[in-house]
Amino acid sequence: MAVTIKHVIQGNYLPHGVCRLFGDESLNNLLGATFTLFVRCSHQTSRGLLSYSKVATQLFYWLDNITRELTRSYMSTKLPVEMLVETLCFIRQGICCSVDSTVVASACTALEQILDYLMELVDQVKNNASAKR
Secondary structure: OHHHHHHHHHOOOOOHHHHHHOOOOHHHHHHHHHHHHHHHHHHHHHHOHHHOHHHHHHHHHHHHHHHHHHHHHHHOOOOOHHHHHHHHHHHHHHHHHOOOHHHHHHHHHHHHHHHHHHHHHHHHHHHHHHHHO
16 A cells, blocks of 8 residues: 555656646645654654664655655645654654665655755745845
């Protein structure tokens, strides 16, 4: 089932624009459920979840795919700030606490994509402020 969800999130089965065009909320509901599951799993990292390399690898692989594919479309409208903070804390733990190079690479890639998105938002705000003057 996780592979199917991964392919749906990546847009391999259905383009995300089709869902938005017809007002279908099923993709947003799926993303909300997977982010909720992710946040619950990220709470377990303090209890040693990162010591299980296969689980940690899959979690960070999922996070890398989410940030690569859906940063602009999902994070801008549907992701609560608390989940963004949890995501950044989880990325920090992956970078600092993991001994697996795959986990560290996926965490760094996810962090880079989130920061790129946030910097684009800052640039948009600056451009809008300067245009109003």
